[in-house]
Amino acid sequence: MSFEITKQYIEDIQHLIADNNNKGLHTLLEEVHYADVAEIIEELDTEEALYLIKLLDSDITSDVIAELDEDIREKVLKGLSSKEIAEELNELDTDDAADIISELSEEQKKEVISHIEDEEHAKEIVELLRYDEDTAGGLMAKELVKVNENWNVLTCVKEMRAQAEEVTRVHSIYVVDDRDILKGRLSLKDLLTTSTRSPIKEVFIKKVDSVNVNEKAEDVARIMQKYDLEAIPVIDELGRLVGRITIDDIVDVIKEEAEKDYQMAAGISQDVEADDSIWELTKARLPWLVLGLFGGLGSVFIMEGYEEFMANPEFKRLFFFTPLIAAMAGNVGVQSSAIVVQGLANDIIKGSLFSRLVKEVSLSLISGIVLGILIMIFGLITNMDPLFSFTVAISMLSVIIVASLIGTFVPIILDKRGIDPAIATGPFITTSNDIFGIFLFFYIAKIMLNY
Amino acid sequence: MSFEITKQYIEDIQHLIADNNNKGLHTLLEEVHYADVAEIIEELDTEEALYLIKLLDSDITSDVIAELDEDIREKVLKGLSSKEIAEELNELDTDDAADIISELSEEQKKEVISHIEDEEHAKEIVELLRYDEDTAGGLMAKELVKVNENWNVLTCVKEMRAQAEEVTRVHSIYVVDDRDILKGRLSLKDLLTTSTRSPIKEVFIKKVDSVNVNEKAEDVARIMQKYDLEAIPVIDELGRLVGRITIDDIVDVIKEEAEKDYQMAAGISQDVEADDSIWELTKARLPWLVLGLFGGLGSVFIMEGYEEFMANPEFKRLFFFTPLIAAMAGNVGVQSSAIVVQGLANDIIKGSLFSRLVKEVSLSLISGIVLGILIMIFGLITNMDPLFSFTVAISMLSVIIVASLIGTFVPIILDKRGIDPAIATGPFITTSNDIFGIFLFFYIAKIMLNY
Structure with a gap:
């Protein structure tokens, strides 16, 4: 399955909007999934987007x-009244509604909250607004199906039917219990296979995983x-x-976390996308370039400090x-x-620091020797002085050994101090390694060449 | 919730194993989730791991x-007979069993397949082995609940109960239809709220998303x-x-995809982890270093070619x-x-190539001018010749403008030709930009300094 949004398709929609052809738009968009409609709207200008949003069912x-x-979304919401926004939120699950508000x-x-018709819904959204977005509370929705341990399966099924109306997916x-304390769970499968007279107390599974509302996302x-x-x-x-919290959230x-680490490694300090404004992109990129500039200087x-090498025809x-x-x-x-950094993120950095040290040194020794031999061969071919190429x-x-140790231990140390180790990748490591590397290179050369 | 595997806990287990204290092990591990048992086993040596695996229920x-x-897993499976492996696979869902086989x-x-007791299960596993692991077929499991459109709800519930025994989670x-062609779906919720005499034909939802068995993962x-x-x-x-296919797979x-792009950007060409062998790590890292070496040479x-600059006290x-x-x-x-690369992965690179060109040039102009001013200030402070620092x-x-254009358009061109654009990040871009950059730097300097 795949619904392709072609240029032609977008143009058709734009023409229908220009002609105020509401019937045509309804026909064209009737069977289209909301995720696809969202993609279509992202291709339209704000006026057109608002036309569509006001036309289609909430x-x-x-x-x-x-x-x-x-x-x-920001642009679209600006074009809607508080009442119109409230109508949209009325249809959404509490977590999505809270995110938008x-x-x-x-x-x-x-103003928007005061216009939400369903009072219970509004109360729940207000509750969700209290939580930091990077916590379990910020991710969760209030929609769920719960039953009291003192009911029997029949009452339970009846109550559930009512509750399930509100819940997109029942997992x-x-x-x-009577005080709302989480005691366990029932699976839908179990309900289908149990006699209706059984008391819930006797059939539910007492083991249930849960997270605290303040747990980090x-x-x-x-x-x-x-x-x-x-x-x-x-639970509170x-x-x-x-x-x-459901898996789709x-x-x-997970995706944002992985992308953030990647962006950090590439020297991009905020969550930006290719379509963000030049100002946003500059804010995210320029600081790392300035860091690189200082490193270069x-x-x-x-x-x-090693200028004297320039006087020697070989050593220069x-x-x-x-x-x-x-x-x-x-x-x-x-x-x-x-x-x-990936190891830390996946929690697989184990073993002692010493064994990691031995491993990194061995690794860089192998690579360094191979690369060193290649340099020597290059020296032979280009008639360099053998002592010089050596x-x-x-x-x-x-330089390779030191660079790999810095690359390994800076993130580990940051992580131990509770700082996100991803910050130590990319330009940060590159810049500090550049300076250390060049210093070490000339320092060792000076000793070996005895100049 | 969080189950912490401490050093002490691992040692306790090792002592119980050394003492052949099976009862103690059972008590200690009774309530532990299999994902935690797996983590424990990863901390043990192979002998101990095998002891535990042979001891616990399959x-x-x-x-x-x-x-x-x-x-x-490779080490553990080596310590088990084909019959023992087959017993384990008998308990697993077909997709996991196929992955292991x-x-x-x-x-x-x-040999292992011939020892699987449940013939139907074995047949399904063999079928799954046919598919490439990066396709829908390689991800899917054979376990699912299906009903015939010609049944009524009652038959359906009866049949489902039997099938659901085999399926961990019913979504x-x-x-x-009679030829096994996918026609639609029913939700568990709907079943709970429909009369048992209704024919399935009248209650099922005709719209169902599906993917072809050869679709890329x-x-x-x-x-x-x-x-x-x-x-x-x-569907076939x-x-x-x-x-x-379920969301957990x-x-x-998603995670592997994001991590792969990150590793590529960091110059690691295979999926390696911190705990892999030195040989594996070298294989993944050395080729990129050799590329960097050639770039450096x-x-x-x-x-x-610009050696003559060394003769000038300022220009050197x-x-x-x-x-x-x-x-x-x-x-x-x-x-x-x-x-x-992230934009391509998330399918958000839109608009014409020309508008992207304008944007990248503007971006690099802004950054380049800011950084250039910093260089001029540095020149003033360190008494450089103004023409030289200019x-x-x-x-x-x-160099910045050209580098950003290379960084932007090489991945886009690769993507258009069906090559994974992630390969163009990291060392590849760094190395080619190093060479271009240094060439451009001296070339422009030669013109501007008129030397």
């Missing part, structure tokens, strides 16, 4: 709005992944059932090798740090 | 084996994510229902700036390529 458009890219100004928040039925993701859970109930400090967390100073070639040394130090450092090879070997 | 150990890291040698595969009930992931699906049925070329695909050649400082230029070219290139600033600006 049970579709509410999901469309929830699905939109944040920048585009949290993007509004304080004043508009109040588990949670069992609570990434930890929730790790738990749900590890235990292959599709939904997890959220008293053990009361307050919400439920966790998929987003540091290298200028170091090399000025050392300066030709500085980009090579910097590249090696950078590449090795990034490789080592990426492996450690010097370059040995200094490069040392 | 309905636990089968899941434990499926959960183990591949390297460790595919790791065995051709000969052992046959949807698939509706097929990443496309399946994209579809399930976009449409927020928790399970998707898989004739439209017959052949399997089902997709979570792994290329720069040596370029600089030799150009050589001090080469690591800075290389770092800038590399950093900018990696930033641009990372944004494009030359460095302008050449750097040009």
Whole structure:
């Protein structure tokens, strides 16, 4: 299956909008999934987008709005009245509604909430707004199916039918006591296979995984992944059932986490996308470039200290090798740090620090010797002085070892101090390794060449 | 919730194993989730691991084996007879069983399969072995609940109860016709709320998303994510229902995909982990370092062509700036390529190539001018000749523009030709940008300094 949004298709829609051909639009979009409608809207200008959103049913458009890219959603919401926004939110699950409301100004928040018809729904959304978005509370929805342990299966099925109307997907039925304390769960499968007269107390499963409302989002993701859970109930400090997190929200967390590490490694400090504004992109990229610039200027100073090599017809070639040394130090450092950062993220960095040290040194020795031999061969072919090429090879070997140790241990140390180790990848490692590498290169060369 | 595996806990287990204290082990591990048992086993040596696996029930150990890291699983399976492996596989879902079998040698595969007691199960596993692991067929399991459109709800519930025994989680009930062609679906919720005499034909939902058995895994992931699906049925070329993919398998695909792009960007060409052998790690890392080495040697050649600058007391400082230029070219290139690669992966690279060109040039102009001004200030402070520092600033600006264009368009071109654009990130971009950058730097300097 695959629904292709072609240029032609977008143009057809634009023409229908220009002609105010509502019937044609309804026919064309009738069977289209809201995720596809959202993609279509992202291709239109704001006027056209608003036309479509006001035209289509709010049970579709509410999901469309929830699905939109944040920048585009902002524009669309600006074109809707507080009452119109409230109507959309009325159709949404509490977690999506809370996410959208949290993007509004304080004043508009109040206005929109006051317009939400379903009072219970509004109360739940307000409750969700209290939680930090990076916690279990920020991820959870209030929609869930719960039954009292004192009911029997028949009451339970009746109550559930009513509750299930509100819940898009029923994964588990949670069992609570009279004070709303989470006691266990029932599966739909079990309900289908149990006699209706059985008391719930006797049939429910007493073991149920749950997370606290303040648990960090990434930890929730790790738990749900590890235990292959599709939904997890959220409890408050008293053990009361307050919400439920489903796997589709966790998929987003996992993806964002992995993408964030990748962006950090590439020297992009905020979550940006190719379509963000030039200003957003510059804000995310320029600081790392400035860091790189300072690193480069540091290298200028170091090399000025070894200026005397320039007077020697053979040794002045050392300066030709500085980009090579910097590249090696950078590449090795990034490789080592990426492996450690991924290992830390997946919680698989085990064993003693000493054994890791031995491993990194062995690794870089192997690579360094292979690369050193290649340098020697290059020296032979280009008629370099053998002592000179040997010097370059040995200094490069040392640079590689030091660079890999920095790449390995800086993230580990940051992680131990509670700092996100991903910050130590990319430009940070590259820049510090450039400086260390060039210093070490000239330092060793000076000793070996005895100049 | 969180189950912490402490050093003490592992030692306790090791002591119990050394003492052959089976009762103690059973008590200690009784309530422990298989994912945690797998983590415990990864901390033990192979002998101890085998002791535990042979001791515990196969309905636990089968899941434990499926959960183990591949390297460790290989060792564990070597310690089990084909019959013992077959017993474990008998307990597993077909997709997990097929994954494990595919790791065995051709000969052992046959032996293990011949020992699987449940013939139907064995047949299904053999069928799954046919599919490439990166396709929908390679991801799907044969376990699903399906009903015939010609049944009524009562027959359906009866049949389902029997089928549901085999299926860990029931997401949807698939509706097929007499030839097994997928026609639609029923939700458990609907079944709970429909009269038992209704014919299935009248109650099932005719719209059902599905993927073809040959669909690429990443496309399946994209579809399930976009449409927020928790399970998707898989059909063959004739439209017959052949399997089902659940979201937990997709979570792994999404994670691996994101991690692969990150590793590529860091110059690691295979899927390696911190705990892999030195040989594995070297194989994944060394090729990129060799590429970097050749790039560096290329720069040596370029600089030799501009050797005459060394004779000038002011201009020889150009050589001090080469690591800075290389770092800038590399950093900018990696930033641009990372944004494009993520954009391509998420399918959000839209608009014309020309508008992207304008954007990248504007972006690099802004960054380049800011960085150029910083260079000029540095020049003032360190008493550099103003023409010289202006030359460095302008050449750097040009290098940044060219580097960002290479970083942006190489991945786009690769993607258009059907090559994974992630390969163009990291060392590849860094190395080519180093060479281009240094060449451009000296070329422009030569013109501007008129030397």
